[in-house]
Amino acid sequence: MSRISIILPAKNEAAALRDLLPRLTAAQPGAEVIVVDDGSTDDTRDVCAACGVICLSSPYSMGNGAAIKRGARAANGEILVFMDGDGQHEPADVARLIARLDQGFDMVVGARDWESQAGVGRGLANTLYNWLASRMTGHAVADLTSGFRAARAERFREFIHLLPNGFSYPTTSTMAFFRSAYGVAYEPIKAAQRVGKSHIKPFKDGIRFLLIIFKIATLYSPLKLFVPVSFVFFLLGFANYAYTFFSYGRLTNGSTLMWSAAVIVFLIGLISEQITALTYRHTD
Structure with a gap:
């Protein structure tokens, strides 16, 4: 051989x-x-x-x-x-x-x-x-x-x-x-x-x-991609909340949606990280 x-x-x-x-x-x-x-x-x-x-x-x-x-x-x-x-x-x-x-x-x-x-x-x-x-x-x-x-x-x-x-x-x-x-x-x-x-x-x-x-x-490492994206959505939601609170004195649906997106993206990243770990697990 x-x-x-x-x-x-x-x-x-x-x-x-x-x-x-x-x-x-x-x-x-x-x-x-x-x-x-x-x-x-x-x-x-x-x-x-x-x-x-x-x-x-x-x-x-x-x-x-x-x-x-x-x-x-x-x-x-x-x-x-x-x-x-x-x-x-x-x-x-x-x-x-x-x-x-x-x-x-x-x-x-x-x-x-x-x-x-x-x-x-x-x-x-x-x-x-x-x-x-x-x-x-x-x-x-x-x-x-x-x-x-x-x-x-x-x-x-x-x-x-x-x-x-x-x-x-x-x-x-x-x-x-x-x-x-x-x-x-x-x-x-x-x-x-x-x-x-x-x-x-x-x-x-x-x-x-x-x-x-x-x-x-x-x-x-999926979390290295998903965590920054999640953080951006969180900051956008916070910025929108600050603007609407000082302008109208209330919380709008836009901020809530962006915070929800931040949580969802983070959870997707967490699940992806677990799947990746299983993918590279040795079976021998």
């Missing part, structure tokens, strides 16, 4: 895989390489066969996260390495990530610098995500959304049920590891420009990535 399994989700990435796979197998000759074909219509399967790597094909596109989950379930290695199939990640960097795992970490993430970001907009968004995740966890998060990472297989599989089928699996897995007190490290990398056209749709996926911000909070 291979100690290392390298999983590459790919959708119509034959052009990139044709160059990437030979370099990857040369850099990691003993590794199990699995390409998860996410409903490709190009010759991805033929490229994998020519390079002698495993190809798991889906009859239709299920999403990047779905491909990651399928690959993780099929892998035999003790260490799982995830990298994009579009040629952005350098095969030689795999050894650096694994070396950090050998230092005792449970997951190592390839952290991109600003020059490696796919445009200014994506760079600013990722900077925001990193800052928010750092505030939530109390640890420095260098790259929350990087798809290039290595993790211990037994640890990663604990959270497969939490991973979405879309593009936010890196965020979910990172926050899940932090929540469970598993060691996470960051290794600086350079990411090249992707080969071919990106599958990310700016408007649709921009809204989806915006939801990541809320997901970060609810995955790690």
Whole structure:
């Protein structure tokens, strides 16, 4: 059994895989390489066969996260390495990530610098995500959304049920590891420009990535999101009461509704916190 399994989700990435796979197998000759074909219509399967790597094909596109989950379930290695199939990640960097795992970490993430970001907009968004995740966890998060990472297989599989089928699996897995007190490290990398056209749709996926911000909070500690919101409703209700009391000498329905909202939001946060604690409870 291979100690290392390298999983590459790919959708119509034959052009990139044709160059990437030979370099990857040369850099990691003993590794199990699995390409998860996410409903490709190009010759991805033929490229994998020519390079002698495993190809798991889906009859239709299920999403990047779905491909990651399928690959993780099929892998035999003790260490799982995830990298994009579009040629952005350098095969030689795999050894650096694994070396950090050998230092005792449970997951190592390839952290991109600003020059490696796919445009200014994506760079600013990722900077925001990193800052928010750092505030939530109390640890420095260098790259929350990087798809290039290595993790211990037994640890990663604990959270497969939490991973979405879309593009936010890196965020979910990172926050899940932090929540469970598993060691996470960051290794600086350079990411090249992707080969071919990106599958990310700016408007649709921009809204989806915006939801990541809320997901970060609810995955790690829901009360850190709900308590401030509850407090804002309480202050708004108090401000409205002060205004109406000095103006009309009475308490209005508006203040009552906002105070009620504050209590409801706080209770929802409390329940969410309990659900989150149960979600990350070890069953072994």
